Amino acid sequence: MPTELLSDDEVQALLDELPDWDIENGKLHRNFQFEDFQTAFGFMTSVALAAEAAGHHPEWWNTYNKVEVWLSTHSAGGITTKDADLAREMDRLAR
């Protein structure tokens, strides 16, 4: 069963639930900032393990203590529950 796109209402509910995220170029988007490179890359490593287990991977950019993330589901052409789940997991791992 293909993962289904979230409706506009569902995306809005997700943004209400996850206030640190917004939409950028049709993707779920957040900037993270950490103390230094070690903590930033430690976060990325935790996310990488979760992403690999879920079979759903982020698009992300890092320099030093900053990590910028864009989530969407290529096969569905937009934002799906897979992205919502990964965003929640990233918020959890960043705490």
Place this chain on the structure above:
Amino acid sequence: MPTELLSDDEVQALLDELPDWDIENGKLHRNFQFEDFQTAFGFMTSVALAAEAAGHHPEWWNTYNKVEVWLSTHSAGGITTKDADLAREMDRLAR
């Protein structure tokens, strides 16, 4: 002693030495492609350890099996021997 900027001739010699790299927006730049996310992130993890040890960190972007890298030395305002060393190390680790 501050790290010194490479001269134009030194940058050209570096690009001759490292043919997979080019210059993008004044930074040393390369696209890497791997088999899958696991190998791409494994590479990033190896680079992260080397970067942390050297005290010099990359700017990079990843999605699935692709890793794009830009190297420059912020404190020097351009490309230095630190960037050359990290580029060489990344080439070695990607092999």
